[in-house]
Amino acid sequence: MSFKVVIPARYASSRLPAKPLLDIAGKPMVVRVAEQAMASGADIVVVATDNAEILEVVQQHGFNAVMTRADHPSGTDRIAEVAKLMGWDDGAIVVNVQGDEPLIDPILIQEVALNLAQHAGASMATACHPIHDKASILNPNVVKVVINAEGHALYFSRAPIPYPRDAFAADQDIPEDVDVYRHIGIYAYRVGFLATYSQLKPAMIEKVESLEQLRVLWHGYHISVAITEHAPARGVDTEHDLAQVRKYFAEAQI
16 A cells, blocks of 8 residues: 655744754654654655754654645644645545654554555544543543444544443443544555545634644535554653653653
8 A cells, every 4th residue: 555644843832942853862853753754665754844943853863854844733733734745645545643642552653544445435543542541531631533334434522432421420430332533643544535625614623622633524525434452652742751761762762
């Protein structure tokens, strides 16, 4: 199967300035992410940035990088610009890998690309994994997804969905026959849909939930969802996350 990976890497970060360039055991974070992406079997990995220093560092480490506009409202729009710059065919599959996930499993990247390739009726694909603990289900920072019989997303929410009414009313755990899935923020697109997406009007539910993918559902497009056992490790959002990732790479001597 043929697919490509684009890694959006913006310089600005409210909590960790210059995050893509932060050192992890001798290599910048964005390079660590690119290495994981290459291990997925992608035809090409491209870092999309708005910063000349990131561009130079990525190229020095032997990876492809392109300069994109600084005013994109979302990572998806940035990827659409990359696809246009690279001249990729409308039918090509592109996976969006976040630039702050140096521990992402290459198998997960491959699974999402394969899922889209196998679902001709879907415009996008993403991933999820089962969760069982009540705290995670109630946590608004853990995004949940409900899937239909064809494996397409019905809805994404920060609220607990589906809501096990009787079990929660009795202060019980989630019944074993109730499937609750945590959404994983990785996406595969067909290039032709990227141009369409950039023209879609933002949806009310997208704004209320602060979930960009709801725009796609609101406009009637399908998102196929792969259920995976390869749940990613935490991304790097805080100094604590950075310290943990640095410790992992140092101990692994990678």
